[in-house]
Amino acid sequence: MTTTTPLVGPRVIALAHYAGRALLQHVLDRHGMTFEQSVTLRLAAIADGPVGREQLVDGVTEALKTDAGQVHGVLDELIVAGLLAADREAEVRITDAGRELYATTSAATAPITARIYxxxxxxxxxxxxxxxxxxxxxxxxxxxxxxx
CATH class of the missing domain: 1.20.5 (Single alpha-helices involved in coiled-coils or other helix-helix interfaces)
Incomplete structure (x- = not known):
């Protein structure tokens, strides 16, 4: 039996995406995090400091191709969990607990990513x-x- 390499197309891209996302979700589940929360926390973690709430919402909305209202809900979840803090009405920043969780999940996924690549x-x-x-x-x- 001969195996041929498939051409890149929607199915191949989707399968790669969902395989990687499943691995990430396995790590996130151990910390009670959703994928959406992880993406949002990452954008706050890599910011140089406090970030405008709408700027963060726009970044997550663009990355996930999702509804801004849903992202506002995710932001609120992260604030209630103490992973983000609202400095002022229009800005949010990552807390020490948020930075620690981001570092922990990043460290857990790094060796998996290294093995894949x-x-x-x-x-x-x-x-x-x-x-x-x-x-x-x-x-x-x-x-x-x-x-x-």
Whole structure:
């Protein structure tokens, strides 16, 4: 039996995405976190300081292609959990507990990610990055046209 390499298409991309997301969710479950909370916490963690609430909502909405109202709810969950704090009405910042949780989940996923990417040629990763970035941009353009 001969195995052929499938061409990159929606199914292959989706399978890779969901395989990686399932691994991440396994780690997040141990800490009582959702995927949406993780994405939101990450954006707060990598910010240089307090970030505008709407700016954070926009970043998560863009990353997850989701509704801003849902993201506001996730932000509220993280604030109630003490992982984010509202400095002023319009700004939020990550707390020490949030930074510690982000560091813990990042450390738990790092070796998994390393094993997945181990041995993949840098040239292949560069091409894949360029192709997936272009696909993401085009899909974003299509989504924007549908939601006008």
């Amino acid at each position: 181990d041995g993949l040629p840098a040239e292949d990763l560069a091409v894949t990055g360029r192709v997936l970035t272009l696909i993401t941009e085009r899909a974003g353009t299509e989504l924007a046209a549908l939601t006008r």
